[in-house]
Amino acid sequence: MLATRALRLLGKRAISTSVCVRGGHGVAKIEAYTLPAYFDRRENPLPDICYVQDLSAEQASLKEKEQGSWAALSNEEKVALYRISFKQSFAEMGEGTAEWKSVIGGVLFVVGFTGLIVLWQRKYVYGPVPHTFDPEWKAKELQRMLDMRMNPVEGLSAKWDSENKQWKK
Amino acid sequence: MSLQKPLMRGLLAKRLRFHVPIAFALSMLAAVGWKYGVTEPRKQAYADFYKHYDAVKEFTGMREAGVFESVRPSGE
Numbered sequence: 001m002l003a004t005r006a007l008r009l010l011g012k013r014a015i016s017t018s019v020c021v022r023g024g025h026g027v028a029k030i031e032a033y034t035l036p037a038y039f040d041r042r043e044n045p046l047p048d049i050c051y052v053q054d055l056s057a058e059q060a061s062l063k064e065k066e067q068g069s070w071a072a073l074s075n076e077e078k079v080a081l082y083r084i085s086f087k088q089s090f091a092e093m094g095e096g097t098a099e100w101k102s103v104i105g106g107v108l109f110v111v112g113f114t115g116l117i118v119l120w121q122r123k124y125v126y127g128p129v130p131h132t133f134d135p136e137w138k139a140k141e142l143q144r145m146l147d148m149r150m151n152p153v154e155g156l157s158a159k160w161d162s163e164n165k166q167w168k169k
Numbered sequence: 170m171s172l173q174k175p176l177m178r179g180l181l182a183k184r185l186r187f188h189v190p191i192a193f194a195l196s197m198l199a200a201v202g203w204k205y206g207v208t209e210p211r212k213q214a215y216a217d218f219y220k221h222y223d224a225v226k227e228f229t230g231m232r233e234a235g236v237f238e239s240v241r242p243s244g245e
Contacts, residue, residue: 147234149227153218154211162230 040086040093051087059084 036048055063059080065073066081073081082089131137149157161168176183233242 144236148231148236154214158214158218 038087040088042090042093045090047086050085052084055084 038047038049038051052059062077062080065077146157146160152158159168231237232240235242
């Protein structure tokens, strides 16, 4: 009640647009992201709002001139009107940027850093490998694979010369 | 100032007319290359292997090496 009486000083119209009294609270603040936005997209050719919202003096006068006959506008004025409404033309928005260089650089840097972390981990976190990785054990494994003729057509045993007990040349 | 009116129609057809023959040619190339680079040599390798394959000799060799559980080497 106190708020409406104070606002009567602002004028009757101000009450409906400024503060609506409901239990003493005001209207929620309008966030910027809830308002229509401008963006250059090929699939949305006419954005919700013009690019330039606050017109300078000469832009405002140009907009006035736009109300009249368009044949009276020069080519530069037409381009200026276009640039008021839009940021990039369709040709410009399709151009590539140099962003890929930053992306590749960033990716390589992070991969390199990950490599450092992996090396540190190998040295300070993991314990020793199992005994089955010893060279003697590996030799016994290979001998057993050859004994049971593993992959004899195109694979391991195919490359072993059993008469001369050596790998085929 | 007056630009030429850009192409409005037939964009997909134009793209397909260019890319589909290329895709077809590359696929055929891949298939033929795989057949004569991989499958034919593999078939030949198997044929050569089994042409002079003595199963009993191989079995005896494996048995003497001691890899079987059902039949031990002849010495034991």
